[in-house]
Amino acid sequence: MTDNGRAMAGVVVAMANKQSADTARRARRNHKARRDRGIPVGGTRPLGWQGDKRILDPTEAKHIRDAVKRLIEGASWHAVVADWNRKGITTSVTA
Incomplete structure (x- = not known):
């Protein structure tokens, strides 16, 4: 050069x-x-929120509230996940 x-x-x-x-x-x-x-x-849309990440998704938010309630009442994560899998509830990444 x-x-x-x-x-x-x-x-x-x-x-x-x-x-x-x-x-x-x-x-x-x-x-x-x-x-x-x-x-x-x-980043990826958080579960429970719509695409703009500022407005709650009513269906997903309900699933999350139900899961949290079950966990507080003593259910295991495994039980909650197994229930979601059985019901076909997916995360925002796999939806």
Whole structure:
């Protein structure tokens, strides 16, 4: 590689690093703004919530409340999961 080639490679790498840093800074700023407004910032839809992650899904929320009530009353996790499997209740990932 020539001296000019090495110099150009250095410039290209420096510009790529700057672009990456700019993108990361914008993503952090966007995530912070969404978090500050109470808007979920990504990931899988939590069980019990609709796609926007801000509105409860009535059916799923009822399943969760029932499961929590059973656990508080002494049921095991295994029993709750077995019951959900028997009834065909799935998580938001497998639904």
